[in-house]
Amino acid sequence: MxxxxxxxxxxxxxxxxxxxxxxxxxxxxxxxxxxxxxxxxxxxxxxxxxxxxxxxxxxxxxxxxxxxxxxxxxxxxxxxxxxxxxxxxxxxxxxxxxxxxxxxxxxxxxxxxxxxxxxxxxxxxKGQNLLRTLMRTRVASDKEEGKQTTLAELTEQAQSQSINLAGNQIGPALFSNLQAAQPxxxxxxxxxxxxxxxxxxxxxxxxxxxxxxxxxxxxxxxxxxxxxxxxxxxxx
Missing domain, CATH: 3.40.50.1820 (Alpha/Beta hydrolase fold, catalytic domain)
Incomplete structure (x- = not known):
């Protein structure tokens, strides 16, 4: 082309x-x-x-x-x-x-x-599907570094502060958007x-x-x- x-x-x-x-x-x-x-x-x-x-x-x-x-x-x-x-x-x-x-x-x-x-x-x-993938990637990455992180802990943190998920800085508003979003x-x-x-x-x-x-x-x-x-x- x-x-x-x-x-x-x-x-x-x-x-x-x-x-x-x-x-x-x-x-x-x-x-x-x-x-x-x-x-x-x-x-x-x-x-x-x-x-x-x-x-x-x-x-x-x-x-x-x-x-x-x-x-x-x-x-x-x-x-x-x-x-x-x-x-x-x-x-x-x-x-x-x-x-x-x-x-x-x-x-x-x-x-x-x-x-x-x-x-x-x-x-x-769905937004929740994307979010779940990002969070599981973060948990796996932390595990490789010897850290124990749970999905529940990440969810709690994301309600009040920006968190890094698979190299993406996601603030509370975007995290909330993804939790509930459907096309x-x-x-x-x-x-x-x-x-x-x-x-x-x-x-x-x-x-x-x-x-x-x-x-x-x-x-x-x-x-x-x-x-x-x-x-x-x-x-x-």
């Missing part, structure tokens, strides 16, 4: 947040919300390939960094769902209304930013899952669950399949 990706930014509060952009010359574009926490890093290459695929099919896309992630100057421990939603709305205000919002895994928990826009979701997950119910949603996933979905596509990999990886077939489904669905 010869198409290029450009670095851009969008304003949020007193700072700017970075975003990746493709196909800025196209009339239609899709807002891609990256997965949360470590899953964001593991799927970055796949999302970049997805953006190139969409560009080749005459649809632009924008992949914003969320406040408190990557190179953001926003304090990570102060991030929460409402701040992330506000940031996504600021991104849309900057670039205009997208033809659809595409969210992945944990970002399906915060994709309700514009009820007039179509929402496409890949393998949505919001919206009017125009298309839910897509990978083949073999028995959870409810509108369709299934073939590909690898990159968010489960130990290291970042790509899956060109998965990126192409996602692009194809997005293009056909947004054209309806």
């Amino acid at each position: 010869s198409t290029t990706l450009d670095f851009s930014s969008y304003p949020f509060r007193e700072n700017s947040e970075y975003c990746l952009r493709a196909g800025s010359e196209h009339d239609r574009w899709i807002l891609l919300i990256p997965p949360l926490f470590d899953e964001m890093n593991r799927t970055r290459r796949m999302l970049a390939d997805l953006m190139r695929n969409l560009d080749l099919q005459n649809i632009g896309s924008i992949l914003p960094d969320l406040p408190g992630t990557n190179e953001s100057r926003f304090p990570p421990a102060q991030a929460n769902f409402e701040i992330w939603r506000d940031a996504l709305r600021s991104c849309v205000d900057q670039f205009g209304e997208p033809v659809a919002v595409a969210s992945f895994r944990g970002s399906c928990l915060i994709d309700d930013i514009d009820k007039s826009v179509k929402n496409w979701r890949l393998a949505p997950v 919001p119910e919206l009017e125009n949603i298309r839910t897509v899952r990978l083949e073999g996933d028995s959870k409810p979905a509108d369709t299934q596509i073939s590909g690898s669950p990159l968010w489960l990999r130990a290291e970042p990886d790509s899956d060109e077939a998965l990126s192409a399949a996602i692009a194809g489904d997005l293009v056909s669905w947004t054209a309806q």
Whole structure:
């Protein structure tokens, strides 16, 4: 694929947040919300390939960094769902209304930013599931260092202070968000899952669950399949 990706930014509060952009010359574009926490890093290459695929099919896309992630100057421990939603709305205000919002895994928990826009979701997950994985990773890491940490202890700490879970600084507000969060119910949603996933979905596509990999990886077939489904669905 010869198409290029450009670095851009969008304003949020007193700072700017970075975003990746493709196909800025196209009339239609899709807002891609990256997965949360470590899953964001593991799927970055796949999302970049997805953006190139969409560009080749005459649809632009924008992949914003969320406040408190990557190179953001926003304090990570102060991030929460409402701040992330506000940031996504600021991104849309900057670039205009997208033809659809595409969210992945944990970002399906915060994709309700514009009820007039179509929402496409890949393998949505409950916040508690993400949180449990992060906490178990912390417990295992502490055990390797000779420390005994329990899930109950982490939960108690998180109610009053920021805690580090798998390299992520999570404040009390975000911890509380994750405990109760489920993908919001919206009017125009298309839910897509990978083949073999028995959870409810509108369709299934073939590909690898990159968010489960130990290291970042790509899956060109998965990126192409996602692009194809997005293009056909947004054209309806």
